[in-house]
Amino acid sequence: MFVTDAALIVLIGTKAQFIKTAPVLRELDVQKVPYRLVYTGQHSETFEALEACFGTRPPDEVLVPDTEAATKSALLGWSARFWRAVAARARSEEWRGCRIGVVHGDTMSTLFGAMATRYCGGRVAHIEAGLRSPKLMDPFPEEIIRRCVSRLSKLHFAPDSTAAANLAHVRGKVIDTGGNTLRDALRLALAAVEPGMSEGGIGGYGVVSIHRNENLSNAGDFDLLMGEVVRASAVMPLKFVLHPATRARLRTTGWMDRLRLNQGLELMERMNYPDFVRLLVGSSCLLTDGGSNQEEAAMLGLPTLLLRRATERPDGLGGNVVLSGLQPRIIRDFVENNAHRRWTLQAIGTDSPSAAIVRVLRSEMHASG
Template sequence: MLVGTKAQFIKTAPLLRELDGRGAAYRLIYTGQHSETFSSLEEAFGTRAADDHMVPGNEADSAPGLVGWALKFTLAAWRRIRAGAWRGASWGVVHGDTASTLLSALALRAAGVRVAHVEAGLRSPRLLSPFPEEIVRRWVSRLADLHLAPDAPALANLRGVSGRVVDTGGNTLLDALRLALDRLRPEHGQGGQGGYAIVSLHRTENLGSAAAFKILMQDVEATARQLPVRFVLHPVTRRKLQRSGWMERLSRQPGISLLERTDYVSFVRLMLGARLLMTDGGSNQEEAAMLGLPTVLMRTATERPDGLAEGGVVLSRLDSRIVAEFVAKHAGTSWTVRDLPADRSPSAVIVDELVRSDAGADRH
């Protein structure tokens, strides 16, 4: 099991807990693409420490940093392959559409290990948008032997691929969110009681465009004039704010609080207290749709359907008028926290598939 980013950890943690609950043997490997908050996530989810760190203590929070990490990871993987460290593994599990997903899948294939891809089948009609996620998705689908798809559109997108395609009945984020809500049950019920907005931005398409970034920051400022804003900073976003001068500008405004990232349960607590969420993150979109938290998706387009049809999630198209209307609508209202379905566990379905083949063998 190879994990590289915070979002991957959150969505993979329920799989680790399911494997531990069944007493199944596996190895957990951190790729080192991200390292920040991993120890707090381990504590929050009750998962054990990793068996191996490919690039210890690394945080690839810039384009040069990502290239440097990729080179170090490739060298570390090659050394492990030559030493036979992954020999005998029945499956190598990768998740999602990050650089870690692709490089891990390539390394596993080079080691002769079959690849299982969790959250397989997400597709955009455009090869270069979002970049590089769409390229990663399509490439990994050619490398994977087991495609673990969360929904009907994903299954349809995987028609014709080689290997086995399995409907997991949902995203593993459902299991992670259920775990967090169980711990927060006394606070669970009516959302928005904190009376603030959450902002979470990190996508390359937004941070890499000066024009798009300026629009986003102006939208944050405008929102802060309607209700308090709690801006959760990803490492790459913090770096962008510092270099662009926006960190100082935002920190001077009394309605904006700049927050460091925290563990997952604490972030879910933050969402429960919010009136609305402004984000460009796919995982945040999925979480908000499951919870019922009103969300404006700060992107020009999205391939994720979560919440859009029901109206709980609104696509901004980077149009400040859409954002302003959304904020005006929800700034003074609360919302009802949805009950998550208790009759299915995508993580259990995935582990069933993994354990069914070569039960008891080491899994990476």
């Protein structure tokens, strides 16, 4: 254990959450705010590498060690073990001193972390609060999680004025942080891998990342996307970064063997964040269904095709990000227009959303102490 005081607990479950929360952890250390760092164990892949990249310390505890909830059955198993671990800590009063629990985003770890915080008597602080879709079930389960966590939270850290406006009627304090914490993570990564670079696309390849449940669980949409990936690989070399859930889906559908036979397509393991940013900067374009990828691309200026029918995120739309609507004609036109393209690398803003969040957390801790 690194700390014994559980007054401020930070709960992280997935790789994307770690990347977006790491700048907050660094800022907590800079502002000398003590905290207990808890990994939920929903994902374990690459966490040690990410700690080294961002200069953050190992966790004080891992609730469900040595697991990767990449399939529905694995997620159910992880869920049961998570609540057994939380119940044990509540019975032993290990977390009973919790005054604030910090969660991020819209994953199962977000919802379970918020519920666990309330169960142990603390207030929930939600980073990246206020994202909204007009449809409760789309995206699923993210939109349901967002709305539930908003009801549980007392501190809502919204990344922009639109997200803050979506929280006009919630209980607690709504704080517009003036940006997403991913801005801080991306700035750190760029400084490490491509200092002073002004042009992207030198590698002439495209990057593919597909992992959302809405695409993996719909057989027709998944087959459509895999077919378009194969078609695009005949136009330019593609590097397909495989998430654990995507890898599992490719194997069960038979697509894994078909993709491996394609010489224009390289299947890649997930990598540490600076290496992924380096991969993006070297690419001519990005094909993705990821919200974090959309945000990164919008800040970088990277031409990006969003492989979704609709999105609740405005980042880059009308600029360098195109929503495909899963329409084959839009997908093919984008690939043709951006193959081997060079693009201007945009400067990342210097205002720190993470510093703004920690200032509020420190004030709230002092007020409740």
